[in-house]
Amino acid sequence: AASGTRASNSEIGVAFVHVKKGNKELPTLEQPRNSAGKLELLALQQQLGVDLDSVAVENAVCSKPAYKPLRSFNIEVAPNQHVYLRGKAAGPHWLIDALFS
DSSP states (O other): OOOHHHHHHHHHOEEEEEEEETTEEOOOEEEEOOTTSEEEOHHHHHHHTEEEEEEEEESSOOSSOOOEEOOOSEEEOOTTOEEEEEEEEOOTTHHHHHHHO
């Protein structure tokens, strides 16, 4: 009998996340999907210090992803899909910058 936790973990699966922060490519991340099969980007955006504005979901590594405007921070992905994100670098003072820009 296989343990149930292992099976549910592999069902949740991971997505490979490629982030372009300004003109800098960050190392590829493996992000777990949530139980609904979605990738939660809000925490990722905060951790990476990037203000995400575009997303592309591809089945394989892709040199020219088909970016679309990012409309939601929960995006649906299948296990092992590649998610390309891009945005502006959001420094520690993004809030101050926003207030005074």
